[in-house]
Amino acid sequence: MMLSARRSLAAVTGLGITQIISYGTLYYSFSILAPAMGEEFGRSREWLFAAFSGTLLIGGLVSPWSGRWADRFGAGRVMTLGSLAAALSLILCACSPSWATFAPAFVTTGIATPFILYNTAFAVLVQIDPQSAPRRITYLTLIAGFSSTLFWPLATRLLMSFTWRDIFLFYAALQVFICFPIHFWLSQMTRRSPVIRPETTQEPVAANGGTLTQSSRRTALILIATGFAFASFALSAMLAHLVPVLGAVGLGTSAVVVGTIFGPSQFASRLINMVIGSRLSAMAVAILSTALIPLAFMMLLLPPPVPLIAGAILFAMLFGMGSGLNSIVQGTLPLALFGHQGYGEILGKITSARLTVSSAAPFIFAYILERFGPHIALTIAAFVGILGVITFIMVAGLVKRSTEGA
Structure with missing residues (x-):
């Protein structure tokens, strides 16, 4: 038991390092480096973010494969190959002579992300x-949360002395020389997960830690995926336009100052x-984290007697807390309801x-x-939340009925 605990804590530490690097190199740095890319290629911000949305979309399409392979071959092996794929894609970007390439x-890069980010970790x-x-999982998200804190200023500082191409090559080196060895x-520590076997029993899969009966698993999976899609739409929409919306x-x-509250709240x-x-x-926690997101939007829609700055501060706090908890529950809720059998494929x-919904x-x-x-944009985003x-x-009701039926 002691050995298992030590291995688990060591894995959290190693994964924390690779998640900081992977999120920083493939996600957070883009907004900092995008202006330099746009200037070189003669493309507007809209074109650049269209390409970025393409990475999210392709990541969403590839995610079921990464989960299935994590179960079949072991998640550690999948992340090992993902590190090399991420490095290769960054090198291809750095060597591209034109926008067309x-x-x-x-x-x-979106192909690599599902293999090395949270779902496989x-x-x-x-x-x-x-x-x-x-x-x-909670410990891991706590460590990985420092990615934006580290890579936003790092990318800004590097851009003062190097080109974005040099930075991409440096990021590729981080994937090869740090992430690859850790993965x-x-x-060597991970084992394959048992595949999902169709069964007709109504009993919960107790041996695997799940609380759902076999008959309710499919419905629950559809509802959970839908719930996370709604939450991710609201999160992604606002995260991409946080400071402009606060200014609008x-x-x-003061929009930039208020925006800095998001990270510490997360x-x-x-x-x-x-x-x-x-x-x-x-x-x-899933219900609470999802509820905090529309509640945050409502803080920016409070009537005039409430000072705008007060509403904005409450927004940043609630939005950051909702985002922080949402990343945790993405891993813990499927495990609690479905158990560890076929966990990678389910996730x-x-x-x-x-990702497919949030890309748009x-x-x-x-x-x-x-x-x-x-105001209309915030109202619609709050409604989606x-x-x-x-x-x-609805998922909670399904779980309750499943448990009582069993």
């Missing part, structure tokens, strides 16, 4: 120690969940729905924002 090369922790996995080491509602130069929610999260079920399907969110939100203004809350409440 850069855009498809950049989209290939969570599968590693489940395969090492299913019993402690929910707690380790290879983890591949009247904050002006970290605080994960820290609180680490301390007292065991007292709440994964289902309760891959959920991630596919989430920034463009849809931008269109509504420009055409109808910030509420649909997510309703969906997870």
